[in-house]
Amino acid sequence: MKTLTINGKNHNIEAHDDMPLLWAIRDIVGLTGTKYGCGVSQCGACSILIDGELAKSCSLPLSYGIGKNITTIEGKTTNLEILRKAWSTINVPQCGYCQSGQLIAASALLDNNPNPTDEDIDIAMSGNICRCGTYSRIKKAIHTAVKLKNK
Amino acid sequence: MEGIQNISRRNFVKVFGLASGGLIIGCQFSSEKEIVRIDDGTTFAPNLFIQLKKDGKLILICSRSEMGQGIRTSLGSAIADEMDADWKYVEIQQATGDKKFGNQNTDGSRSVRTILAPMRKMGAIAKQMLIAAAAKKWEISASECKTEMHYVINKNNNKKLFFGDLVEDAMKIEVPKDVTLKNKKDFNYIGKKLKSIDIKDFTHGGATFGIDARLPNMKFATIARCPSTFGSVKSFDKTKAMAVAGVEDVFEVERVKRPFGMLGGVAVIANNTWSAIQGRNNLEIEWDKGKNGAYDSKRYAQRLTNRIHTRAKVVPPTKGSVNKAFSNASQIVEATYQLPHLVHAPMEVPNALAWVHDGKCEVWAPVQSPQSARTEAAAYLGINEENVTINVTFLGGGFGRKSKPDFVVEAVALSKRMNAPVQVVWTREDDIQHSYYHTTNVQYLKASLDKNGLVTGWLHRTAFPTINSTFMPSANYAAGWEIGQGMNNNPFEIENVRYENAKAEPHVRIGWLRSVCAIFHSFGINSFIDELAAKAEKDPLQFKLDLIGKDRIRKEKSPHPLNTKRLKNVMKIAAKKANWGRELPKGHGLGIAFYYSFYSYVATVVEVSVINNKVKLHNVWTALDCGMYLNKDNVINQLEGSAVFGMSIALHGKITAKDGAIEQSNFHDYILTRMHEVPPIDITIVDNDEAPTGVGEPGVPPVAPAIVNAIYNATGKRYRTLPLSEHGIV
Structure with a gap:
């Protein structure tokens, strides 16, 4: 039995130490907001925060997450909440599938850089693929979130 | 009114075998099945698409799949608008796959084009019945009533009745024979900016995609498929796979020889996805590579050339x-263009959860065509379609891949064998290596110019493995509709023309991908006329406008014949937005391309720079004329996305095969456009009252040729093959 702390809640689970956090979170804990996209840390759909740091859950073993605070898209952080509002204002999503990862990556960006430039956003978000192509809106929404925050 | 009719209760019961009474109306969807529905005593449900509850909650049924094109919001808004419903009471429910809903295939950019009018009628009927119920209550005539935001209002005294409070009375009202649709100026939602109804779920991880479907005691499965198309298992050793913790069973599954049947292979069943993947990695399989085992896409392209x-x-x-x-x-002037296979790579991989038990089958899956999924599942199991339920989840992108429900057949087969609910998940590698590929293509164009630089002759030859080969394995010439995607029906006024199609045998499964054959025909035509303009020493924009010629509506058998005025109009708009003709910084170039597809008109201008032999996109301007549109912001979002989709095609997209196997495997070698490559994208939507036409696909075809034309303008270098990454300039 192992304990994962996700969004402030402890989950006791049975799973192999090597199972990627992504599958532990989705299949064992049952939180399906974190998405599988590539399994090799290329697309960012599986992005989560581990002790506040951005991480690709598909490429980290379950053992790495034990004893740490994990935040998923089902969770809440100040910046995540503001970004959600901005996502809604700008009407960002198309299919919505990658947006969990996009939001988590954007929240990590704002946690580290409260006023990012376009270039900062490009760099920070380059690990997240959106096949629908909502990039312009994501960028705009991040700027909108900054404005909402500074209001 | 045309198409909507009363159907006697007796007939209804006979057809649908339901016993409860109430209102029954039907609506003829152009050449499709009748739509019939009945209300149940607690809910006012005047047709298949509307359920009004006593608390005012309005449940609208969406018959088309949501894959990012915003259809749930769009179709819902059309019904709600005609009803004068308050959007805050609206909830959208996804229809299961059933012929009673008419055609549910979500492809061909046709949802709004074909069912906007029927959906509006559905709403108008409900509104008229609610008015009739209120008028009866007030003992006044219907003409003395109006509706506003979920209320019927008595025009004489401004008294109001809430829609929810009219549910019981409305159920007793006869279905109107005739309804009047709103005028454009009275629209509350249609043509306006409406946020996605699913935005909250999308931003909280709450939307259930296929891969998120869960049932108690379900199993998770992967399948090892032969690297070459239609190869088979010679032998396999499951010892190591079975030793993986969580793996419960390993067995062979046979190919199902139907267009959407499964490929077959070796299935690994586990109690979680990871174990199923690990188990598969530990399989030892010897394959019979079959007749496509020697497929080499490079050699093949040379052969077609x-x-x-x-x-x-x-x-x-x-x-x-x-x-x-x-x-x-x-x-x-003559030129040869060659484009590679592509794959859809939706962010959500193909997957399906099936549960076969007690002679019935229930499926939860991200499918673009729930009715074909139902047909395939029923055919596999040898049961009637009535015993198969296809629950359509959200689709994490589709782009045509999820129209082909081979992955549903897999889940059904495994569930039957395991006697348990089984979810099949394709890994990204599976998705890239075992798809229904966008076809590879070679085109040869030859034209003559007279002394004034006018085009006098036009020869266009195309060769590509046909989508028909997926349905008829012997097919090796293009289908008429594939050629018709802009090749033998280009919009030009040229005196002497000839079109030819060369043979092309398929070596992989061929399928449709967003905008289909328009991708390569647009590339060939738009590149070639740019070359002609250069040879004629004319401005490319003016040359192309002249080539399209005078304003005319083409004589053709089509619900929306080509109107050259609308085509030239979008070109002029995009060019104006780009300030065409302006002086550009050194190393910069503008390129224009246009295309008429899915009955819509699109032109795109791209500004690039090529500095130190590296191309950079600076701006994209796109103009779209899709006739009347439902949700402007959503249309803009689709066109922005189309620009990015086109950039992926131009810059990176390629699927190649060697020894029968696809050489790419994941996003490191099947590269998609990322944020840092995307310049500002400016979208103009033409406002007019023309019939609604396609939105999801028509934005894609002009993008790649506009980029290549811009590069030519910047450098004088012409690229006739894609992707540009192969030329070392990305």
């Missing part, structure tokens, strides 16, 4: 004599 340079099968219409035009020419 050779073939395209000799005379091929003539495709109508032929006009005049190209040979005569060529011999009288002042200049001859």
Whole structure:
């Protein structure tokens, strides 16, 4: 039995130490907001925060997450909440599938850089693929979130 | 009114076998099945698409799949608008796959085009019945009533009745024979900016995609498929796979030889996805690579290129004599273009959860065509379709891949064998290596110019493995509709024309991908006329406008014949937005391309720079005329996405095969456009009252040729093959 702390809640689970956090979170804990996209840390759909740091859950073993605070898209952080509002204002999503990862990556960006430039956003978000192509809106929404925050 | 009719209760019961009474109306969807529904005593449900509850909650049924094109919001808003419903009471429910909903195939950019009018009628009927119920209550005539935001209002005294409070009375009202639709000026939602109804779920991880479907005691499965298409298992050793913790079973599954049947292979069943993947990695399989085992896409492209340079099968219409035009020419221009296979790579991989038990089958899956999924599941199990339920989840992108429910058949087969609910998940590698690929293509174009630089003759030859081969394995010439995606029906006024199609045998499963054959025909045509303009020493924009010629509506068998005025209009708009003709910084170039597809008109101008042999996109301007639109912001979002989709095609997209196997495997080698590559994208939507036409696909075809034309303008270098990454400039 192992304990994962996700969004402030402890989950006791049975799973192999090597199972990627992504599958532990989705299949064992049952939180399906974190998405599988590539399994090799290329697309960012599986992005989560581990002790506040951005991480690709598909490429980290379950053992790495034990004893740490994990935040998923089902969770809440100040910046995540503001970004959600901005996502809604700008009407960002198309299919919505990658947006969990996009939001988590954007929240990590704002946690580290409260006023990012376009270039900062490009760099920070380059690990997240959106096949629908909502990039312009994501960028705009991040700027909108900054404005909402500074209001 | 046309198409909507009363159906007697007796007939209804006979057809649908339901016993409860109430209102029954039908609506004829152009050449499709009748739509019938009945309300149940607690809910006012005047047709299949509307359920009004006593608390005012309005449940609207969406019959088309949501894959990012915003259809749930769009179709819901059309019904709600005609009903004068308050959007805050609206909830959208996804229809299961059932012929009673009419055609549910979510492809061909047709949802709004074909069912906007019926959906509006559905709403108008409900509204008229609610008014009739209120008028009866007030003992006044219907004409003395109006509706506003979920209320019927008595015009004489401004008294109001809430829609929810009219549910019981409305159920007693006869279905109107005739309804009046709103005028454009009275729309509350149609044509306006409406946020996605699913935005909250999308931003909280709450939307259930296929891969998120869960059932108690379900199993998770992967399948090892032969690297070459239609190869089979010779032998396999499951010892190591079975040793993986969580793996419960390993067995062979046979190919199902139907267009959407499964490929077959070796299945690994586990109690979680990871174990199923690990188990598969530990399988030892010897494959019989089959007849496609030697497929080499590079050699194949060369073969098609050779073939395209000799005379091929003539495709109508032929006009005049190209040979005569060529011999009288002042200049001859010829060029060969070649494009690779592509794959859809939706962010959500193919997957399906099925539960086969007690002679019935229930499926939860991200499918674009729930009815074909139902047909395939029923055919596999040998049961009636009535015993198969296809629950359509959200689709994490589709782009045509999820129209082909082979992955549903897999889940059904495994569930039957395991006697348990089984979810099949494709890994990204599976998705890239075992798809229904966008076809590879070679085109040869030859034209003659007279001394004034006018085009007098036009020969266009195309060769590509056909989508038909997926349905008829022997098919090796293009289907008429594939050629018709802009090749033998280009919008130009040229005196002598000939179209030809060369043979092309398939070596992988061929399928449709967003905008289909318009991708390569647009590339060939838009590149070539840019080359012609250069040879004629004319401004490319003016040359192309002249080539399209005078304003005319083409004589053709089509619900929306080509209108050259609308086509030229979008070109002029995009050019104006780009300030076409302005002086550009050194190393910069503008390129324009246009296309008429899915009955919509699109033009795109791209600004690039090529500095130190590296291309950079600076701006994209796109103008779209899709007739009347439902949700403007959503249309803009689709066109922005189309620009990015087109950039992926131009810059990176390629699927290649060697020894029968696809060489790419994941996003490190099947590269998609990322944020840092995307310049500002400016979208203009033309406002008019024309019939609604496609939105999801028509934005894609002009993008790649506009980029290539811009590069030519910047550098004088012409790229005739894609992706540009192969030329070392990305």
